[in-house]
Amino acid sequence: MASSGGTVQYRLAQHYVTRLQQANTAFRRGHGNRTYWYNQIEQDWSQIRQWQAWSASAADELDKAQLCVEFSIAGIDILRVRQTPSERVTWLQQALDAAILVGNAEAQRTILHHLAQAHFYTSRAEQATRLANELLILSQRAKDILGMGRAYYTLASVAQQLGKFDDSEDLLNKALTLFEKCQATAEIGRTYQGIGRVAHFRGDYPLAYDYFAKYLAIVEGTGREGELSVALLTLSNSLVSLQDFVTAEQYAERSVQICRNVGFMRMLPAALLSLAMCEVELDKLDSAIRHYQEGIQVAESINMKNLVVSGMIDLGNIYTHLGDLEMAAQYYVEALEMAYQKKAPYYVCLAQGYIAYLYLLQNQLEPARRALLEAIEVALQLR
16 A cells, blocks of 8 residues: 655644644643643644545555544544534544554544444434444454443433433443443543433432532543533533522533633533523523524534424423414424424424423314324333
8 A cells, every 4th residue: 555654745734633632632631721722723723624634535545544543533622622513523434434444443443432422413313323333343342341331322322312211321331330440530420421311301300410410520620621511511401400590500601601612512502502491490581582592503503403403492482481372383393393303202292292282272172182192102102
């Protein structure tokens, strides 16, 4: 196979891999100079993209292919914040193909995990499941404990998204055992978050809060600012369920601010929707509507359909409260259609329940009965 290791282009590409690696280290460890490095990445971004694209055109050139792998792995944390989900998927897929080409099995497993997660966050459950199962097989062969735990974690996340909470809990406990065995602190924290979500969906809000608080403590200890926005948001949602809306609003505001500061587009819509939810409870409806609309718009722009559905249902609730039943119905119906398209039974159930309530408000008993029966039928599928 051909080599490009001595060319000027190769050395330039390698320079930007190093820049990414330096920035990523600062960003991950929470060094005082992480803002400086984040700004440097912003300044270098056009060059980084250019040389990543050059490395991805490897064909059979092993040196270029290895650089393609390194572009994704070197900046794995900061790119998670900086890139749009679609661009992240593209880079990771190119890196996966390159890792296979050069025979780098460890990098292949690492990239499989991050690619599966990227598909999960863009509501591509089938792709996420396929990649997680592939990661599980490769990790079992390599006796890679971390890789096996990550595969179970992604499969648990998909199961949770599909409303299969018993399966999700079993998979999360398998993942937690493996992460504890290899002392993977960050992954342990994320698994606590997953277990907390299962408890939250089941209505055990105090237990959910305990797990979310443990997750936040771990993230604060690691200093990962991007993930701090996730942990704050998770705890905010839990506090809403515990009806502590003032504290929940404070956590959500911090999460939104962090997302804006570091350009964390993937988390921004969820943070905006959670802030809006708190504002509704505190009777700040004008502000809530603005934040819901912005959250839906951002979520649509990065293909996060589940968040779009969630935001539309919540906006429907606001308009129901305001007595604008026609506007509420538009949001509920659009949310229902999208939930069916994305095969998201939890949101199908929610939307149908609220549609039934609208019918009841208008004394339309027969369509209300049909909507309720469908909601009940879907709810019985959630385990």
